[in-house]
Amino acid sequence: MTCDELELLLPEGADDPAVQAHLAQCASCLQSAEVLAAAAQPPLSPSEKAKLGGLSSAVQSQWVRLQHRRGRVQQVLGLAVAAALGAVIASGVMWKLNPARPAPQPLAVEPRAQPQVLVVLEDASPLAADDESSFEVSWPSLNEEGDVL
Amino acid sequence: MSSQSPRAALRLVPVGPRSDSGLCRDFLTGDAGAFGELVRRHQEVVFRLLRRYTRTADDALDLSQRAFLQAFEAARRSLPRLQQGAVEIPFRAWLLRIAVNLAKNQARDASKWPAAPVEAIDAEGQSEAAPAHEQLVRLQREALTRQAVLQLPRRQREVLTLRVDGGLSFGEVASTLGITEGNAKTHFHYAVKRLREEIRKLAPDALEDK
Ligand SMILES: [Zn+2]
Numbered sequence: 001m002t003c004d005e006l007e008l009l010l011p012e013g014a015d016d017p018a019v020q021a022h023l024a025q026c027a028s029c030l031q032s033a034e035v036l037a038a039a040a041q042p043p044l045s046p047s048e049k050a051k052l053g054g055l056s057s058a059v060q061s062q063w064v065r066l067q068h069r070r071g072r073v074q075q076v077l078g079l080a081v082a083a084a085l086g087a088v089i090a091s092g093v094m095w096k097l098n099p100a101r102p103a104p105q106p107l108a109v110e111p112r113a114q115p116q117v118l119v120v121l122e123d124a125s126p127l128a129a130d131d132e133s134s135f136e137v138s139w140p141s142l143n144e145e146g147d148v149l
Numbered sequence: 150m151s152s153q154s155p156r157a158a159l160r161l162v163p164v165g166p167r168s169d170s171g172l173c174r175d176f177l178t179g180d181a182g183a184f185g186e187l188v189r190r191h192q193e194v195v196f197r198l199l200r201r202y203t204r205t206a207d208d209a210l211d212l213s214q215r216a217f218l219q220a221f222e223a224a225r226r227s228l229p230r231l232q233q234g235a236v237e238i239p240f241r242a243w244l245l246r247i248a249v250n251l252a253k254n255q256a257r258d259a260s261k262w263p264a265a266p267v268e269a270i271d272a273e274g275q276s277e278a279a280p281a282h283e284q285l286v287r288l289q290r291e292a293l294t295r296q297a298v299l300q301l302p303r304r305q306r307e308v309l310t311l312r313v314d315g316g317l318s319f320g321e322v323a324s325t326l327g328i329t330e331g332n333a334k335t336h337f338h339y340a341v342k343r344l345r346e347e348i349r350k351l352a353p354d355a356l357e358d359k
Contacts, residue, residue, distance in 0.1 A: 004338070007337075007338060007341060008319065008334055008337070010341075011312070011313055012316055031345055032341050032345065035294060035341065035344045035345050035348060036313060036341065036344075038290055038291045038294035038295075038348075039291075039294045039295060039297075039298050039309070039313055039344065040313050040314075041197060041200060041201060041295070041313075041314060044193070044196075044197075045206075047206070048196075048200075048206045051206055051207070051210055052192055052193065052196055052210070055188060055192050055196075055210060055213060055214065055217075056184075056185045056188040056189055056192070057185075058210075058214055059184075059188050059214050059217045059218060059221075060181065060184050060185065060188075062214060062218060063184070063218060063221060066218065066222075
């Protein structure tokens, strides 16, 4: 076993008899093994284990909350789209009923109404917006390349 | 000859652990138990990866929670493909990659902390007796080494912590980080080399001249 081959077995292979035999006669690899052993974190403490025991239920309740919030946002967005559509239809009907009015006027109402509704939505659920953006940022655009730094 | 019906015999066939993909599909279609099983399956490795970068266990738990939520969100987006049945999603690789990215955001701050032994963060369960000089020296050396890990170049640090904290094979490290296995091995080699040099600079006595 060469030193390079041995290094790739560390740290979990340090107890292997062949690795031990190499370490017993190779000071350089022994230093690598010692450094890697020192780099390891201590085992989880009892209180850390206890806290981890509650992680599943904490994640689950947070997930349910996020999904409810997502459902509400989609519901409100649906209503907003329906309202905007209704405004367009109503303005068309008004124009049909009163053709003397200039045609572009009802169309001018629509762009004003739509952003107004959207502004209210954004204000109503800033947390939902944050959650969405954090998901987008973290996944799937995680593919980092290059070995800089 | 067994008198069991084929149906009964089928029920007695031992069922192996469900795949991550299967668990994702089940929980996304309403099986809350599958959700818990997925978290419990991977929680320790995620927590250990993140604990290195946080001051307290609670901070590591918060980050772990975020990692799981983001991974589940990624899985949710894959539900249509999952439901077609033929697709396996690399949930564990996603989860660990998300954890590595969360850790990256913490690393800059963490590397500036004084080199306090991690044991000091959570003293519960530790011996109350005054540690012997040798133990103090060992703790100090370990603290210095862990600090040196945080100051490694990013990719070297990621590979090393996935190996040391996560116990991942080089193949798993590679797929988690989206690099080749050879590349992962190279980063590991340079990480070990650099750690040895850093430790020698920080604490010349830490590595005995052999
Ligand atoms: Zn050697």
